[in-house]
Amino acid sequence: MAVRPVLRLPATALKVAAKPVGTVDDAALDLAADLVDTMRAYDHCVGLAAPQLGVGLRAFCMDVSGHPKARSCAGLVVLFDPEVVAAGPAALAREGCMSVPDLTGNVARPATVAVRGTTPDGGERLVEADAIEARALLHELDHLDGLLFLDRVVSADHLFRRRRYR
Amino acid sequence: MVGSLVMARFAVSVFGRDRPGIVAAVTRVLADAGCNLEDTSMTILRGHFAMMLVVTGPAAVDAADLAARLDPVGGRLDLQVSVRPVTDEVTAAAGGQGARYVAAVYGADRPGLVASVSEALAAHQVNIVDLQTRVVGEPDPVYAMHFDLEVPAGCADQVAADLRAVAEALGVQASFEPDEADVL
Numbered sequence: 058m059a060v061r062p063v064l065r066l067p068a069t070a071l072k073v074a075a076k077p078v079g080t081v082d083d084a085a086l087d088l089a090a091d092l093v094d095t096m097r098a099y100d101h102c103v104g105l106a107a108p109q110l111g112v113g114l115r116a117f118c119m120d121v122s123g124h125p126k127a128r129s130c131a132g133l134v135v136l137f138d139p140e141v142v143a144a145g146p147a148a149l150a151r152e153g154c155m156s157v158p159d160l161t162g163n164v165a166r167p168a169t170v171a172v173r174g175t176t177p178d179g180g181e182r183l184v185e186a187d188a189i190e191a192r193a194l195l196h197e198l199d200h201l202d203g204l205l206f207l208d209r210v211v212s213a214d215h216l217f218r219r220r221r222y223r
Numbered sequence: 224m225v226g227s228l229v230m231a232r233f234a235v236s237v238f239g240r241d242r243p244g245i246v247a248a249v250t251r252v253l254a255d256a257g258c259n260l261e262d263t264s265m266t267i268l269r270g271h272f273a274m275m276l277v278v279t280g281p282a283a284v285d286a287a288d289l290a291a292r293l294d295p296v297g298g299r300l301d302l303q304v305s306v307r308p309v310t311d312e313v314t315a316a317a318g319g320q321g322a323r324y325v326a327a328v329y330g331a332d333r334p335g336l337v338a339s340v341s342e343a344l345a346a347h348q349v350n351i352v353d354l355q356t357r358v359v360g361e362p363d364p365v366y367a368m369h370f371d372l373e374v375p376a377g378c379a380d381q382v383a384a385d386l387r388a389v390a391e392a393l394g395v396q397a398s399f400e401p402d403e404a405d406v407l
Contacts, residue, residue: 101406126405153404161404189405196407206407 058090060098061110063155066205068111071156075106075113075201078137081179085116089135089177092118102155104193106200109156115139117197121190128188136174136182139198145169150192152206162210166195230279232309233258233286235293237274239302245272248296249304256292257281277309321350321373325402326386330395332358332366340368340397343389347378366395371402 064071078085088107096105096118104119119134121127144167153161170191173183186194196206237249246265253260258280265274280289290306297304328340337356344351353371358364374382383399390397 103405104407124405151402151404153406155406192405193407 058087058094060095061091063095063099063105063109064111065156065158068156070111070113071108071200071205072203073108073113074203075108075115078114078116078175081137081175081177085114085137086177088112088114088116089118089137092116093133093135096120099155103189104197105155106197108200108203115201117201119190119193119197121193124189126189129186129190131184131186131190134182134184134194135177136172136184137177139172139174139194139201141170141195141198142173142183143169143171144195145187149211152192152196154196154206156200157205157207160207162206164192164206164209165211166192166209170194172198229282230259231282231284232261232277232279233289234307234309235274235276235278235289236305237276237293237297237302238271239297239300241267241270241272242300245300245302246274248300249274249293249302252292252296253278253280253289256284256289258284258289321375322379323352323402323404324370324372324374324379324382324399326370326372326397326399327368328370328386328390328395328397329365329367330390330393332364333393336366336393336395337368339389339393340386343385344370344372344382346385347375347382349374349378349382 088110091110092105092107095110096102103121103124104117106117107114115138117136117139120132121130122132146168147165148168149163149165151161152164168191169187171183171185172194173181176182184194199205199209235253237245239245250260258278261277261279263274263276265272286306286308290304293304293306296302328336341351350373351370352373354368356366356368358366386397386399
């Protein structure tokens, strides 16, 4: 398995909704291994989705172990065809992305989330997360729908949204 | 920047009463002049629209040419326009020194709030990356400032303490929080 190049904007593959993996086959297992190897190759990278490797399949990996903002920690998570089954109220935080270097933005996302998907051994796994782990899950799931944090960023002057001109 | 030809870089500023079509009119002139927009900031300030743009253009274009091209638009939309060459060599991602923090300061409006707070920051070589301020409300106006900051290593605690002291002396509220982005 291998560390693979991470696509960056303006790569159009990042903006395409990925297709279901369905039955976990050898190709899916290879993809999962590459996702993990590539994520591990970069400091500060806590998650990676298949479209970032140019693969249009619904697969991602995530690991927030040791992250200073982590509360919940499910360890290494690799899921195919994940879906959100529950989400709490939103919180705002600044995000960056391997595929959008040099830019960050404030993004509102549910502060708690439950995600269910298929594991590499073909089983089902439910991950209940909060804090940075919830944010990472939702960021990766967005990649599977062709969405980047830039699609969700809140205006820099969000504190001042109420305008009163006379 | 587009292309490898020698390019000239300009700072263009535009200010005038807000109305639809200002951005379209100004940027169309710049595009037709062969200019490429780089970093820009454009926003409404108290009912006026303010544009600040760094643009590159062909080496044959100079600031006076650009100003002359913008003159008809400025006249038609009642805009104050200025163009000046930018010769400083800076990288696209200027700054990057120190840790990112955000600070919010707000309270009853009074003269000198921004000066006092920013002096406290400057004393520690804190760099203001972005500052937005608004004054809202009558008859007792509230002044609100939001800072994005780069704080040199090792002095965040002292900056926080000094901000609190300045805020207390001015009778306003201040918060100061780390704002490192998470790369996901």
